[in-house]
Amino acid sequence: xxxxxxxxxxxxxxxxxxxxxxxxxxxxxxxxxxxxxxxxxxxxxxxxxxxxxxxxxxxxxxxxxxxxxxxxxxxxxxxxxxxxxxxxxxxxxxxxxxxxxxxxxxxxxxxxxxxxxxxxxxxxxxxxxxxxxxxxxxxxxxxxxxxxxxxxxxxxxxxxxxxxxxxxxxxxxxxxxxxxxxxxxxxxxxxxxxxxxxxxxx
Amino acid sequence: xxxxxxxxxxxxxxxxxxxxxxxxxxxxxxxxxxxxxxxxxxxxxxxxxxxxxxxxxxxxxxxxxxxxxxxxxxxxxxxxxxxxxxxxxxxxxxxxxxxxxxxxxxxxxxxxxxxxxxxxxxxxxxxxxxxxxxxxxxxxxxxxxxxxxxxxxxxxxxxxxxxxxxxxxxxxxxxxxxxxxxxxxxxxxxxxxxxxxxxxxx
Numbered sequence: 112x113x114x115x116x117x118x119x120x121x122x123x124x125x126x127x128x129x130x131x132x133x134x135x136x137x138x139x140x141x142x143x144x145x146x147x148x149x150x151x152x153x154x155x156x157x158x159x160x161x162x163x164x165x166x167x168x169x170x171x172x173x174x175x176x177x178x179x180x181x182x183x184x185x186x187x188x189x190x191x192x193x194x195x196x197x198x199x200x201x202x203x204x205x206x207x208x209x210x211x212x213x214x215x216x217x218x219x220x221x222x223x224x225x226x227x228x229x230x231x232x233x234x235x236x237x238x239x240x241x242x243x244x245x246x247x248x249x250x251x252x253x254x255x256x257x258x259x260x261x262x263x264x265x266x267x268x269x270x271x272x273x274x275x276x277x278x279x280x281x282x283x284x285x286x287x288x289x290x291x292x293x294x295x296x297x298x299x300x301x302x303x304x305x306x307x308x309x310x311x312x313x
Numbered sequence: 314x315x316x317x318x319x320x321x322x323x324x325x326x327x328x329x330x331x332x333x334x335x336x337x338x339x340x341x342x343x344x345x346x347x348x349x350x351x352x353x354x355x356x357x358x359x360x361x362x363x364x365x366x367x368x369x370x371x372x373x374x375x376x377x378x379x380x381x382x383x384x385x386x387x388x389x390x391x392x393x394x395x396x397x398x399x400x401x402x403x404x405x406x407x408x409x410x411x412x413x414x415x416x417x418x419x420x421x422x423x424x425x426x427x428x429x430x431x432x433x434x435x436x437x438x439x440x441x442x443x444x445x446x447x448x449x450x451x452x453x454x455x456x457x458x459x460x461x462x463x464x465x466x467x468x469x470x471x472x473x474x475x476x477x478x479x480x481x482x483x484x485x486x487x488x489x490x491x492x493x494x495x496x497x498x499x500x501x502x503x504x505x506x507x508x509x510x511x512x513x514x515x
Contacts, residue, residue: 123473123495123511124487125327142492271325273475275495275511277487285326285479290344293325293477298502305500305509309325309477 112226113247114267115236120304124277125284128252134183137195138300139281147198150274153304158250160301164272172246174206175232177256179282181208181225188214199236205242209256226263232259254284261288263312269293269309315449316469317438319459322352322506324484326479329456336385339397339481347362355506362503366474374448375441376408377434379458381484383410383427390416396427397399407444409437434461454494456486463490463513471495471511 121127127150129139135245143149178185182192194200199220206225214227228235239248250260260266271284285291297308323329329352331341345351355363380387384394396402401422409430416429430437441450452462462468473486487493499510 123509124490142494273509275497275509277490277493277494277495279487279490285481288326288479288481290481291479292344293479295477295502295505295507299505300497300500300502303497305477305497305507307325307477307507 113172113243113245115248115250115260115271116171116263116268117250117252117260117266118270118272119252119254119257120153120272120274121254121284122274122276122278123277124148125166125286126278126281127252127257127284128179129278129281132179132183137183140278142276142278149276153176153272153274153301157301157303161304163299164270164306165167167227167270168249168251169201169203170247171249172204172243173248174202174251175235175239175248176206176208176251177253178208178210180251180253180256181210185279187212188263193217193219197200199223205239207242208275209235209241232256232263232265236260236265254282254286257284258288261285261291266311266313268296269307271307271309273305273307274303314442315374315445315447317450317452317462317467318373318470318472319452319454319462319468320472320474321456321459321486322355322453322474322476323456323486324352324478324480325475326481327488328480328483329454329459329486330381331480331483334381334385336457339385342480343444344478344480352477355474355476357505359503359505363506363508365501366472366492366508369472370451370453371403371405372449374406374445374450375450376404376406376453376461377437377441377450377458378408378410379455382453382455382458383412389414393425395421401425407441409441411437431490434458434465434467438462438467456488459462459486460468460488460490461488463493466515470498471513473506473509473511475507475509476505480503 119194201220217225291307370474405424419427494514495511
């Protein structure tokens with residue numbers, strides 16, 4: 112059976128998104144000037160340097176994300192929103208979106224299908240495990256979703272991309288999560304980020 | 314003129330100490346079994362591997378620390394407490410302790426003198442700068458003290474020793490500090506810790 116991995120970018124003060132998400136600003140107020148995503152500058156400004164981490168992300172065989180990571184639409188699906196990532200999303204695998212509002216699965220190009228799970232983090236993981244067969248399940252965020260999985264003791268590995276800025280407010284990783292024992296199994300510096308890989312010690 | 318450097322160990326969820334400090338447990342509840350300091354295991358269990366960071370710490374020409382870092386005594390100095398570090402502390406330089414309670418300077422062996430500053434972070438830094446001449450001033454913690462210096466915009470460099478555990482509660486670095494722009498100027502992995510060095514962009 113594959114691993115359950117959380118993979119997320121955070122500021123050094125632990126935030127994975129600022130306040131006030133909008134359609135134009137998926138990560139909310141990140142202290143930037145609105146022209147770019149400061150948290151993920153490492154991914155877009157220095158892609159070659161960080162190819163290993165992006166490839167590792169894409170190697171998962173199923174993904175889970177919270178609804179706020181999926182999009183800015185709240186409440187009922189009164190609008191056809193198909194994610195931030197265009198017609199051919201970078202997942203190329205089943206993606207399970209946690210939501211309180213049922214919706215039919217949405218197939219996309221390139222092997223991605225968005226499925227909407229309304230019965231919570233446990234059932235979403237069960238579905239993702241089945242879909243991943245013997246591959247890894249990757250919980251892509253946001254922090255609120257990852258915190259639920261961490262608090263439930265369902266995570267094997269944590270991959271953190273720690274970036275040199277603080278947000279001071281927003282959605283914070285580990286918020287409300289009881290103390291965890293971790294083992295550092297990887298740590299790699301790039302110019303705009305440090306990639307940390309921790310095993311969660313049961 | 315030297316730099317003003319903050320140098321502190323933190324859990325990946327941002328805590329530099331757990332709750333409930335006692336004389337036996339300077340860092341409070343760190344999730345360990347009380348037999349050792351989990352946050353600083355990198356320093357004591359793998360000293361050779363981390364010698365560069367310890368040497369860099371010791372190279373400062375003056376130090377500042379908060380009273381809780383200095384000791385467990387609260388309120389008036391009704392007891393002769395001379396720090397956690399024995400008769401020959403590892404500072405070998407002037408150490409300025411922030412406190413609300415005046416006390417005469419306390420010389421120690423090896424060049425360390427503890428001076429007690431009652432008029433706040435600004436005056437403490439002025440005294441430390443004078444003592445350091447053209448050397449660096451190092452703010453050694455705890456997080457509450459560092460947060461005050463960060464919020465006041467008085468810090469040039471942040472050296473974080475990030476360790477693989479979460480505490481979930483305690484004294485948190487960056488708590489109440491407005492958003493900071495940082496530049497990653499160093500990042501080095503050791504087996505039990507990742508050392509991050511950030512320049513604070515004014």
